[in-house]
Amino acid sequence: MTQELRIVPTDRPPADGKARKVADFRPSLMLGEHGLCPGCGEPVALRILLETLQDLGIVNNSIGVVGHGCYGSFVRIMDVDVLQCLHGRAPSCATGIKRMRPQTAVFTMQGDGDMVNEGLQEVLHTAARGENVTAILLNNGVFGDTGGQQTATTVLGQRTKTSIEGRDPGLHGHPIPVADLVASLDGVGYVARGAVGTAGSIARTKRMIRAAFESQLAGEGFSLVEILTMCPTGWFVGAPQGPDYLAESMEQVFPLGDLRARPKPSGAGA
Ligand SMILES: Cc1ncc(C[n+]2csc(CCOP(=O)(O)OP(=O)(O)O)c2C)c(N)n1
Ligand code: SF4
């Protein structure tokens, strides 16, 4: 029997009058408007993080540790227990929480400025100690919150407020691929890099976040998901151009995918 193909026109409101706006799809754990710039990738990352906590059924057994950056304002609208730490120190605060509450799922949310500039030693030591926490890095290659200055992850040639002619390796050095560094350390259970520039990459990144929490719940050690996020304001591009700019610049330098897969269960074949 052939199935009837129902084509839903998208050039006019639904005939049944049940048009839904973007806000109607907001996850219940997001309590209100995020207030960030149009085209910003960080609210998308927040959304898939919150959906993952819900999917795993760990909302009431989770604590988030948030750094300082534009995403810092999410503490107002996340219906999850959160703590906001000094710049760059989230991995150490997460360590303390996890050691006191080993049954709680503990995660950090940090930007590239927060994690890779201000707090590089914090994340590397926390990873090397094998602390059983999950770090979420929102990497947009700029200090967005303070006006779009260059960070340690700004890619070569990228224009920022403090490298207006483009990042020059002779003058500014090279970007630091923190997720690759973390992936090389013993004590680490899972590391991946995703992005939120396309529907496909958002879906893949959500699976990475889930894998990181599953790794933590299985006690495998430190986990990190780096998420490349659009910052059209800091990049001097229009909001609609953000995803293309992300793909053409950051994704070329920071390839997407698993950087350290979860350990195979003992007894599993090769
Ligand atoms: C110790 C300290 N240094 C500097 C600042 C100023 N500061 C606040 S947010 C921020 C930028 C953070 O950038 P990032 O973590 O990349 O987040 P984004 O805004 O890009 O999302 C800076 C430098 C601060 N609050 N505390
Ligand atoms: S400055 Fe960049 S990171 Fe901050 S809210 Fe605007 S687009 Fe997002």
Ligand SMILES: [Mg+2]
């Ligand atoms: Mg940033």
